[in-house]
Amino acid sequence: MAHGTTPDEEHLTVGPGLGFPSYALRSGGSPLGWPSAMPANPRRPDVSRETRGTDDVSRETSSDDQPASADVSAQGVVASPERADDPTPVTDDRAAVAAAIPEVGVDTPLARAVATDHVKRITLVGVDLPRPSETRVLTIANQKGGVGKTTTTVNIAAALAQGGATVLVIDLDPQGNASTALGIPHHAEIDSIYDVVVGSTPLGEVVATCADVEGLLCAPATIDLAGAEIELVSLVARESRLRRAITAYIDERRASGEPIDYVLIDCPPSLGLLTVNAFVAAREVFIPIQCEYYALEGLSQLLKNVELIKTHLNPGLHVSTILLTMYDARTRLSAQVAEEVRIHFPGETLKATVPRSVRISEAPSHGQTVMTYDPNSSGALSYLEAATEMAQRHAARTRPEGEPQ
Secondary structure (H helix, E strand, C coil): CCCCCCCCEEEEEECCCCCCEEEEECCCCCCCCCCCCCCCCCCCCCCCHHHCCCCCCCHHHHCCCCCHHHHHHHCCCCCCCCCCCCCCCCCCCHHHHHHCCCCCCCCCHHHHHHHHHHHHHHHHCCCCCCCCCCCEEEEECCCCCCCCHHHHHHHHHHHHHHCCCCEEEEECCCCCHHHHHCCCCCCCCCCCHHHHHCCCCCHHHCCEECCCCCCEEEECCCHHHHHHHHHHCCCCCHHHHHHHHHHHHHHHHHHCCCCCCEEEEECCCCCCHHHHHHHHHCCEEEEEEECCHHHHHHHHHHHHHHHHHHHHCCCCCEEEEEEEEEECCCCHHHHHHHHHHHHHCCCCEEEEEEECCHHHHHHHHHCCCHHHHCCCCHHHHHHHHHHHHHHHHHHHHHCCCCCCC
16 A cells, blocks of 8 residues: 555556556545546447547547437448448448437537537548539639638549549649649659640640549649749730640540549639639639638629639639638637628538638648548548538539439
């Protein structure tokens, strides 16, 4: 018996978690106040990182007082194909499993976030997305910097590719951040999108394959692209050079039996000739909007420029998708910005929102998207939800009348 202990103290143990030593008591406490290990609950499955909905799980969400339905839903997670050792059963009736998860009140926000992400994981992971009948060319644009254009481009592209589509990302930003996130080399010595726009190099010669995601391609950007704005001024048909290159590449892939489903163009945070080329090349504009007031101001100016391009250079251009990024449910400002955008653009704004997430910010430093870096994080699930909604919405709009869903 240790010096100064009471008869209730039995022996020195090392507890779980941080491993703080404590004297285990018959009463279940310890002199230092650390809780002793609780007996295992046979009803409660082990909770691993793969089954957590957020990076941080509060003690409220790990209570042993959960109803039996929570146990059923926790065991109904759809396992990813890569984890063959996961004993979790795969169910075809995803909607029924998701509906079995009990609702969580707003007074426990962490538990609510866990339940929400759990539903997303069950209903979205591993689902094949509808592929468009023709190649969709989207320009991801917003002249305001820091709203998540590049992050949205690479993660939406990765989510679509994981859903079975073939996706080409064109990095039109001289910073080359999209190339970095996809693990594509973009040093000055390699052929890049600069050689396509300013020179005469075919787009197919600069396209590289992303090693982490099957079906994901990228045309990288180099620092040479910074001077393209000036060099384009004196060139013939300067506004449509990218469109011709993309059209030729799409036709080439279709003729070879390997069609491209999506082309996503990541624009620089400006309204120069590179962005004009992107607008002329695309039929759809995808606008990520940060949930802050300045983003609303930038949106009005962006829409004016889209109308100018539509009037003079590309009559088929239209805003098809708006995604709210960096959404913080704890603040009224995010809710107000989201409400304003949805009031003015009800048909274009996705229901999905992307929260602020450390995992999203960490992923590029590893040369990955968050979809492969931490596919079970709240950020990855949000981008997967947005990509699914975008694909399904387009499929519903283009479906012939009378054809079943």
